[in-house]
Amino acid sequence: MKDFTTLLRTHNLKATPQRLIILENIYNDGHINIDNLFDKVKQTFNSISLATIYKNINAMIDNSILTEVKLPNTKSVYEIIKQKHYHLLCNNCQSITDIEIDTSSIINDISSRYHFQVDKSDLVLSGICQKCLLDN
């Protein structure tokens, strides 16, 4: 469990109970889409409105607490901003796994070949995860 109160305040947002529960749920899940987040948050805060979820997701993205991860063939998920990493997406169970890869050689290659200044990289590898491979 992290100190989400401090996280919010250092990013110029008030630490309301709704925001704390939203962050706890995103943190526990790792990556979560709006619908699942709303369902989960309602379990501990059943009066919360969907508009509040949206407003807070957007506020936290604007204030660099969260980031949106766009995925092929499925809804975007949101995650707390952390160190640079990439994603595995299982097309069978829909699980998302953070992975670390050294992409510096690729990025350097592209920078020089295309004279493109790379500020951000997004990589999603889709396929079948270990668990689903074993289950079938």
Place this chain on the structure above:
Amino acid sequence: MKDFTTLLRTHNLKATPQRLIILENIYNDGHINIDNLFDKVKQTFNSISLATIYKNINAMIDNSILTEVKLPNTKSVYEIIKQKHYHLLCNNCQSITDIEIDTSSIINDISSRYHFQVDKSDLVLSGICQKCLLDN
């Protein structure tokens, strides 16, 4: 200019004038979002409806003629399916460039480290393109 009539027919779709113009516009642009596509197509086929654009984009995706490219911080674009490649996205001029990178070592590494069967990879490098770097 390619033979889009054959492309459509070999994918079990009728070669209507609307579809040919849609494909020509996507081909010429390389990658285009729905709004820009609608604007462009209207220039040569002003009676076309937005519903027809949507229906055809979806039909062509379902029949493996087109693919959707999801991009960070901006709308998805559509492109004609071609050989495997990745994308550069300029955050200044919004241009999208196809790039070729050998990602096999990364994918092999991930397959063995995570026991994940990789079927597809999506990589977007965002930043500033050469033209915009020179202009500023």
Place this chain on the structure above:
DNA sequence: CTGACTGCAAACGTTTTGCACGGTA
């Protein structure tokens, strides 16, 4: 000739907004 396609309008699901009330700092 027949099934597939088009264009319109209506419907739909998702996200945003306005506003009065409530809570954080």
Place this chain on the structure above:
DNA sequence: TACCGTGCAAAACGTTTGCAGTCAG
């Protein structure tokens, strides 16, 4: 206490659908 945040309902937005007419093969 001042301002930010919440919750509700309504609005806006993007996309899909139903249907009658049309066209490609």
